[in-house]
Amino acid sequence: xxxxxxxxxxxxxxxxxxxxxxxxxxxxxxxxxxxxxxxxxxxxxxxxxxxxxxxxxxxxxxxxxxxxxxxxxxxxxxxxxxxxxxxxxxxxxxxxxxxxxxxxxxxxxxxxxxxxxxxxxxxxxxxxxxxxxxxxxxxxxxxxxxxxxxxxxxxxxxxxxxxxxxxxxxxxxxxxxxxxxxxxxxxxxxxxxxxxxxxxxxxxxxxxxxxxxxxxxxxxxxxxxxxxxxxxxxxxxxxxxxxxxxxxxxxxxxxxxxxxxxxxxxxxxxxxxxxxxxxxxxxxxxxxxxxxxxxxxxxxxxxxxxxxxxxxxxx
Ligand code: ASP
Numbered sequence: 001x002x003x004x005x006x007x008x009x010x011x012x013x014x015x016x017x018x019x020x021x022x023x024x025x026x027x028x029x030x031x032x033x034x035x036x037x038x039x040x041x042x043x044x045x046x047x048x049x050x051x052x053x054x055x056x057x058x059x060x061x062x063x064x065x066x067x068x069x070x071x072x073x074x075x076x077x078x079x080x081x082x083x084x085x086x087x088x089x090x091x092x093x094x095x096x097x098x099x100x101x102x103x104x105x106x107x108x109x110x111x112x113x114x115x116x117x118x119x120x121x122x123x124x125x126x127x128x129x130x131x132x133x134x135x136x137x138x139x140x141x142x143x144x145x146x147x148x149x150x151x152x153x154x155x156x157x158x159x160x161x162x163x164x165x166x167x168x169x170x171x172x173x174x175x176x177x178x179x180x181x182x183x184x185x186x187x188x189x190x191x192x193x194x195x196x197x198x199x200x201x202x203x204x205x206x207x208x209x210x211x212x213x214x215x216x217x218x219x220x221x222x223x224x225x226x227x228x229x230x231x232x233x234x235x236x237x238x239x240x241x242x243x244x245x246x247x248x249x250x251x252x253x254x255x256x257x258x259x260x261x262x263x264x265x266x267x268x269x270x271x272x273x274x275x276x277x278x279x280x281x282x283x284x285x286x287x288x289x290x291x292x293x294x295x296x297x298x299x300x301x302x303x304x305x306x307x308x309x310x311x312x313x314x315x
Contacts, residue, residue, distance in 0.1 A: 005311030007259050010303045011288035012187050013045040013056075014280045015063050017073045017298035018180035018199075018232040023313050030072075031312065037070040038300040038310045041184070046302045049188055056186035056194035056228075057095045057118070064091075064114040064196045067182035071153050073298075074180030076112060079151050079200025081160040082209075087151035087200055090214040091117040092128075096193035096222035103128040103214040109145045110138050114198045117214070119143055128214065156203070163204040179294075181213055183220070183230025185282040193284060195220050195228035195244075202235065211235025217245035224284060226252040229262075233277010233294065237270055247281060258283040262291035 001009060017038055020026075045063035048054050068076025079087040091113035094101035102121025105128065110116045116138045120129050129137055139145060181199035188194075197220040199213040212219035212235035219235065221244035222228040229244035237243075243265055250261035258281050266279055271293040278292030280299055288301045300310035 005299065005309070005314070006290055008288045008301055008303070008309065010286050010305075011282060011301045012049055012286065012304055013042060013059055013063065013184065014186070014282055014288050014301040015041045015045065015067065015182070015184045015299065016230060016232060016278070016280045016290070017067060017182050019276070019278050019292060019294045020180070020296045020298050020312060022295045026312070033072050034298050034312060035310050037067060037072050038298060039308055041066040042300050042302045042308045042310070045184060045186060046306060046308070049186065054188075055095070055190070056188040056192050057093065059186040059188070060184040060194045060196035061093060061114055061118055063184040063186070064182055064198050065112045068112050068114060068198055073182045074200045075182040075198040077151060078153060078156065078180065080156050080180070080203040082201070083204050083206040085160065087148065088205070089113045089198070089200055090210055091196070091198035092214040092216060092220040093117045093121060093196040094194065094216060094220055094222040096224040096228055099223060101127055101216050103216065104130070104134045105210045105214045106131040106208060107134050107138070108148050109135055111144045111146045111150065114196050116143055127216070159203050167204065179232045179234070179277060181219070181232040183232065183280065185222070185228040185230055185280055187282055187284065187286055191224065191284060193222045193224055193228040193282065195222040195230050197230045212238035212243070215239060217242050219244060221245050221248055223248055223252070227258050227281050227283045229279055229281045231277060231279045232297070234275050237273060237275025238277060241265065241269055241273070241275065243270065243279065247279065251283070258287050259289035259291070262289045266291035266293050
């Protein structure tokens with residue numbers, strides 16, 4: 001197996017920071033910041049996995065929290081704005097042993113939505129909570145809430161103004177889009193898989209729109225018998241094609257390798273339908289795969305020996 005940014009073995013944790021800009025638009029400074037953000041998430045996830053008693057679930061939560069705290073990615077601190085100029089955040093987390101899961105959608109004051117999703121999983125009898133109800137639950141569990149101003153960044157604000165301008169001009173051709181959602185997949189020494197995804201959704205979204213990231217089987221899924229998947233891209237397509245579950249079903253029932261399953265769904269099914277995006281996936285054997293049908297995917301993985309590997313384009 002030729003290992004590269006698309007496929008690798010002996011992997012214990014993978015992360016993604018969404019699909020990014022084209023190579024021609026990348027600046028050295030942004031390149032450095034994105035890579036640093038991915039490396040830090042990998043380092044924290046890897047350290048967590050090595051601690052006695054810690055699980056893949058702990059590792060994906062820590063890795064995603066770190067990406068949520070970084071303004072470079074569309075989740076937590078760097079989340080995009082909706083049409084009303086508010087940051088509405090979605091996240092989901094799942095473990096592959098008993099298939100326990102938690103998700104949260106449309107929250108505006110939760111600093112780290114992935115930890116709120118985990119609290120839904122572990123501290124409630126529900127799987128998914130939304131908006132004010134979710135925030136009331138989060139408050140009752142002592143999870144950090146912030147003033148919504150915390151999520152303001154100039155860059156995301158400008159993106160919203162640009163999106164509104166284009167909408168007003170009713171341009172027939174839509175500009176190339178970037179999907180900056182973050183996610184992580186991990187495998188621990190007990191053989192348990194976990195997946196986590198967190199996002200601000202899509203710039204200029206309206207009417208309480210929720211994307212694929214917090215929906216189990218769409219943007220996030222983990223099943224010890226087949227693998228763990230975290231997605232990024234045009235959420236409506238990922239929902240309609242139940243992307244994460246479809247990939248893992250191809251592994252489980254059609255016996256496809258994890259990379260062929262990712263390629264079939266992202267490179268074939270979604271591409272044909274016009275749905276842009278990407279996934280990272282990890283199998284129970286430590287086989288890491290990614291597939292994308294768009295310009296780039298910020299991603300990386302850490303192997304059993306602690307070596308980290310980060311990729312933005314085709315390198
Ligand atoms: N998939 C996310 C959504 O549709 C967006 C992204 O990946 O950036 O909400």
